[in-house]
Amino acid sequence: MSGRVIVITSGKGGVGKTTASANIGVSLAQTGVSVAMVDMDIGLRNLDILMGLENRVVYNLVDVVEERCKLRQALVKDKRLPNLCLLPAAQTRDKSAVNAEQMKKLCGELKALFDYVIVDSPAGIESGFQNAVAGAEEAIVITTPEMSAVRDADRIVGLLEARKEEISQYRLVLNRVRPGMIRTNDMMSVEDVLEILSVKLLGVVPEDEQIIVSTNKGEPIAGTDNIRSGLAFRNIARRLRGEDVPFMDLDELNANWFGKVVKFFAPARV
Amino acid sequence: MQVVNWFFRRKDESVRSQAKDRMRLMLIHDRLELPADRLSSLEEELIAVVSRYFDIDRQTTRFDLQQYERRAALIANFPLLRSKC
Ligand SMILES: Nc1ncnc2c1ncn2[C@@H]1O[C@H](COP(=O)(O)OP(=O)(O)OP(=O)(O)O)[C@@H](O)[C@H]1O
Ligand SMILES: [Mg+2]
Numbered sequence: 001m002s003g004r005v006i007v008i009t010s011g012k013g014g015v016g017k018t019t020a021s022a023n024i025g026v027s028l029a030q031t032g033v034s035v036a037m038v039d040m041d042i043g044l045r046n047l048d049i050l051m052g053l054e055n056r057v058v059y060n061l062v063d064v065v066e067e068r069c070k071l072r073q074a075l076v077k078d079k080r081l082p083n084l085c086l087l088p089a090a091q092t093r094d095k096s097a098v099n100a101e102q103m104k105k106l107c108g109e110l111k112a113l114f115d116y117v118i119v120d121s122p123a124g125i126e127s128g129f130q131n132a133v134a135g136a137e138e139a140i141v142i143t144t145p146e147m148s149a150v151r152d153a154d155r156i157v158g159l160l161e162a163r164k165e166e167i168s169q170y171r172l173v174l175n176r177v178r179p180g181m182i183r184t185n186d187m188m189s190v191e192d193v194l195e196i197l198s199v200k201l202l203g204v205v206p207e208d209e210q211i212i213v214s215t216n217k218g219e220p221i222a223g224t225d226n227i228r229s230g231l232a233f234r235n236i237a238r239r240l241r242g243e244d245v246p247f248m249d250l251d252e253l254n255a256n257w258f259g260k261v262v263k264f265f266a267p268a269r270v
Numbered sequence: 271m272q273v274v275n276w277f278f279r280r281k282d283e284s285v286r287s288q289a290k291d292r293m294r295l296m297l298i299h300d301r302l303e304l305p306a307d308r309l310s311s312l313e314e315e316l317i318a319v320v321s322r323y324f325d326i327d328r329q330t331t332r333f334d335l336q337q338y339e340r341r342a343a344l345i346a347n348f349p350l351l352r353s354k355c
Contacts, residue, residue: 147293154297157340185284192290196297198340 003034003111006118006240007136011152013123015144016175019211020233021120022050023222024140027237029084030222033115036075038106039089040132041122042097048088052079052218062090062097064106071109080223085114095127100134107135116240125155133163139170140202145177145188154197171202173236178207203236204247205229298335298342309333309344316346325351 008021018041025037038061039047048054059074064087071087078084087110090097098106110117121132133139139160143153153172160170174190181187188196190204208229214221222233228248235245299306313333320326327349334345 147289147296150293151296151300154300158301161340182286185286188286188289188293192286192293196290196293196337198337 001112001115003113003115003117004138005107005111005136006116006138006140007121007133008118008140008142009121009129009133009156010123010142010149011125011154011156012143012149015149016142016173016205017123018046018050018120019215019220020140020142020173020175020205020236021047021118022220023230023233024237024240025051025084025086025116025118026078026081026220027222027234028116028118028240029078029081030234031237031241032083033241034083034113035116035118036085036087036110036114038087038110038117038119040098040103040119040128042089042128043091043094044122045089045091047120048076048086049218050215050220051086053086053088054218057088060088060090061106062093065098065102071106071113095122095131098131100131103131103134105135125152125159129156129159133160133167137166137168139167140173141170141199142173142175143193143197144175145182145190145193147188150188150193150196157197157199170199172197172199173203173205174201175205176207177204201247202239203232205232205236294337295335298337301340302342309335312344313346317348320348321354323354324348325354327351 008017008024010017021037025035029035037047037051039045040061041047042062048057053076056076059069061074063069064071064074075085075087078086107117107119119132119136122128141153141156141160143149157170160167172194174193177190178187182189190201194201206228208221208227210227211221211229214224221227221230224230232248235248238245298304317326317328317331330349332347336343336345
């Protein structure tokens with residue numbers, strides 16, 4: 001088996017990398033494929049909490065790399081989905097504990113075992129980012145429609161462009177979109193951000209309080225039916241699997257009628 | 271193709287289009303590693319050079335930055351009134 005290694009990255013902190021990693025992991029696993037989620041935010045372990053697995057962590061990624069345990073011993077099985085696993089980060093080490101070579105080797109081993117390997121990365125553009133992307137062939141860039149987050153996402157896109165040899169494709173997830181604020185022209189629209197960054201869109205996730213509730217429960221929102229943000233993540237997983245899923249209510253989330261007329265005469269790249 | 275219009279910013283613009291314009295201009299500077307004051311000094315020099323050859327209409331002289339994918343282009347427009355030689 002040779003799985004796909006997909007890194008989730010953002011530049012700016014707190015825009016939703018870990019939330020996206022957990023939900024994309026769950027959504028992919030729900031479609032039946034096997035998935036490993038890797039927490040590369042060494043020293044700031046979070047993904048175990050979002051998955052509700054913090055009490056089951058025995059070994060971690062650094063233990064594997066430093067050969068204190070076998071890879072299989074460090075993998076924590078999800079509570080609900082038998083085909084979903086987490087490789088937790090070390091909480092008491094720092095970003096230098098794993099280098100790019102070691103990460104490449106680890107991802108190589110993981111993709112021999114799983115269909116999908118989802119890597120959650122730390123904020124920033126320094127070594128932590130470089131190591132997190134080291135073993136990946138694909139990337140998901142996540143941002144919110146705020147100026148500082150978009151600026152940092154652009155840095156990441158620049159860095160991914162420079163790694164064209166290794167990263168064959170990257171797409172954008174726009175998180176915490178507030179359709180109401182776009183409608184009143186108080187915030188950049190999905191279309192605006194895509195135009196500015198010149199990237200392909202993978203998904204749009206609305207701002208949703210339920211995401212915070214789900215974090216507190218340790219059950220990613222993608223596992224719950226009838227919730228828009230959960231559906232957004234499930235759609236992202238289907239698009240990753242190559243399905244052509246229409247963007248949900250993008251028109252509503254998007255520009256006013258005038259924007260649509262302009263688009264009709266001058267279609268946007270997306 | 272997008273035209274970045276930092277020259278004539280209208281007062282009644284929405285927050286959204288302000289953010290979009292600022293964002294585009296900021297990213298063009300980031301991507302080119304261009305210091306904030308470089309474009310205005312370039313404009314001054316360009317005007318000085320063209321003015322050696324022509325009388326130009328300063329009122330309608332325009333500089334625009336256009337974005338093509340992730341690349342930028344500087345578009346200058348000098349309305350020429352008469353030759354100086
Ligand atoms: N769509 C959303 N709606 C509401 N809240 C959200 C949404 N996405 C993320 N959040 C909240 O934003 C906060 C930051 O999310 P998260 O931890 O996933 O970001 P991160 O990019 O991993 O942060 P860091 O850079 O610190 O690792 C969390 O409290 C999370 O619940
Ligand atoms: Mg995180």
